[in-house]
Amino acid sequence: MTDAKILLAPAPDDVDPLIAANLRARRMARIRDIALGVGFPIFLLLLWEFAARFNLIDRRFFPGPSTIGASIWTFLSTQAGRELLLGHVQATLLRIGIGYGIGATSGVLLGVVMGLHAPTRAAIAPTLYAIFPVPKIAIYPLMIVIFGLGDASSSALVTLGVFFMTCINTFAGVRYVNPIYHDVADAFRFPPLVRWFRVFIPAAMPSIITGLRLGLGQALVLVVSAEFVSADTGVGRFIWDSWQVLDVPRMFMGLAVVLIFAGLAAIAGSLAETKLIPWNRR
Amino acid sequence: MTGAVAPPQAADRAPALRISHLRKSYLTAGGSTVRAIADLSLTMADGERVAILGPSGCGKSSCLRILAGLDTQFAGTIEWGNERAADASRLRSATVFQGDSTLPWMNVDRNIAIGMSGLRLSTTDVRRRVDRYRDLVGLRDFAKAYPHELSGGMRQRAAIARALATEPLLLLMDEPLAALDAQTRLVMQKELHRIWTQTDSTVVYVTHDIEEAISLCDRLLVMSSRPGRVKAMIESPFSRAIEPLERRRMPAFAEMQAHVWDLVAEEVGQTLVGEATR
Structure with a gap:
């Protein structure tokens, strides 16, 4: 962020022409990179639009972006349409919120304990690593048996996915902390609370945040999958219902909502990185 | 050390530390035993500065880790100057490590303060000590700076302040x-000399730089190659007050350097001599 500010600021008048040229070159490179990053998805959308217009793809399933945009606009311009979509969005957000909150908290806690306490690690690590690769959606039937259809079972599934992601990343972060920090903590006889909260957890923070970010992505995948199968509400249900009645533009609207969720999650993740681990920026 | 005839009051200053027949062995990952230290004895007076020199793998770092309390698996005894050891406002030993050991998520002041977290000190006392030692190492203007904003030399100053x-x-x-470049190293030697004098520190200084050892210390303990034992204990001809750069200009410096080098070179062995003089 600081870099961007420096690079995009106009060069003062009195600088050496060589440095000014250098600054200009860097500014141009940065503008070029941003333009490419924004331009590529626009290019893909145009390609899609072009293919749809000229019947290169089946327009029944892949109407062009302009057609989809127009029908989203029509749908959202009615009070009923807005309320319907908002209801689904709220249902999904609630499930993610509950599942993520429980899963991330318990995952980080157990990860830290495993990282610092050898017996806990010896007891739990093999089981954890054995279960981790199992696709969580595969145990959804069991979740339904235990928690019933609807909110509770979807949230439970999200909890599980987020828990594994955050726990394993936190554990690795704490376990493989730079050994010099252990030496400092021992040599200076830090009390246990100082060790935990001011040395090892901050040292592991980059991994913890990676776990939290991956967990959020996982939460989104699982909640939509669960809603496909069992819920009456939610963005997943909205997409699936639209598909079943072959209302393709509405289905794409659901996908767009998921895309927005993912974008917001990515922004939250990078904000967390700059706020919580400012020393880790490269 | 053999007879208990001399009463302890006889000494000018009480011994700060007495290491007797320290021995240390490691178990390697393969299950075999490596003897790191065969026999090391050392008595240090309060305020004394002793350098431990020796070839790589002679056990000097093992010795330091034992003194730092990082390694409790050893044979032999270590006695500390006991009348102040019970004081909860001081650590028995504090270590400055070779690599960067500052905590990157804390600014300089917090890095210094956290070193005292194991002591029983009031917040005002912690504050006072942070101010004093941060200024002493020359980081007054960088109190709120984070390690990644500092140079390697400045980070090491922060680590020194934390220990002090x-x-x-x-x-x-x-x-x-x-880990510092040659110029910074010379500046820091001078700084260390000043800081030790101002704080009246008792110092064990592990190094393999002979000139640095002579520039800074009162006595040089030369260790044999592995398993390490005391090969020689050399008294510095310089009075403690003479600072490093001055010592380097005196004829006695080159003489002592040659003498110590001969002792070390015997231990380093042919192949390593080749490497060291390259």
Whole structure:
């Protein structure tokens, strides 16, 4: 962020022409990179639009972006349409919120304990690593048996996915902390609370945040999958219902909502990185 | 050390540390035993500065880790100057490590303060010590700076302030200047000399830089190659007050350097001599 500010600021008048040229070159490179990053998805959308217009793809399933945009606009311009979509969005957000909150908290806690306490690690690590690769959606039937259809079972599934992601990343972060920090903590006889909260957890923070970010992505995948199968509400249900009645533009609207969720999650993740681990920026 | 005839009051200053017949063996990952230290004895007076020199793998770092309390698996005895050891406002030993050991998520002041977290000190006392030692190492203007905003030399100054702020009975330094460039190293030697004088520190200084050892210390303990034992104990001809750069200009410096080098070179062995003089 600081870099961007420096690079995009106009060069003062009195600088050496060589440095000014250098600054200009860097500014141009940065503008070029941003333009490419924004331009590529626009290019893909145009390609899609072009293919749809000229019947290169089946327009029944892949109407062009302009057609989809127009029908989203029509749908959202009615009070009923807005309320319907908002209801689904709220249902999904609630499930993610509950599942993520429980899963991330318990995952980080157990990860830290495993990282610092050898017996806990010896007891739990093999089981954890054995279960981790199992696709969580595969145990959804069991979740339904235990928690019933609807909110509770979807949230439970999200909890599980987020828990594994955050726990394993936190554990690795704490376990493989730079050994010099252990030496400092021992040599200076830090009390246990100082060790935990001011040395090892901050040292592991980059991994913890990676776990939290991956967990959020996982939460989104699982909640939509669960809603496909069992819920009456939610963005997943909205997409699936639209598909079943072959209302393709509405289905794409659901996908767009998921895309927005993912974008917001990515922004939250990078904000967390700059706020919580400012020393880790490269 | 053999007879208990001399009463302890006879000494000018009480011994700060007495290491007797320290021995240390490691178990390697393969299950075999490596003897790191065969026999090491050392008595240090309060305020004394002793350098431990020796070839790589002679056990000097093992010795330092034992003194730092990082390694409790050893044979032999270590006695500390006991009347102040019970004081909860000082650490028995504090270490300055070879690599960067500052905590990157804390600014300089917090890095210094956290070193005292194991001591029983009031917040005002912690504050006072942070101010004193941060200024002493020359970081007054960088109190709120984070390690990634500082140079390597400045980070090492912060680590030194952290160790000094615990007002340790024994200050341990494990090649603290090894990672710095040659100019910074010379400046830091001068700084260390000044800081030790101002704080009246008792120092064990591990290094393999002979000139640095002569520039800074009162006595040089030369260790044999593995398993390490005391090969020689050499008294410095310089009075403690003479600072490093001055010592380098005196004829006695080159003489002592040659003498110590001969002792070390015998231990390093042919192949390593080749490497060291390359």
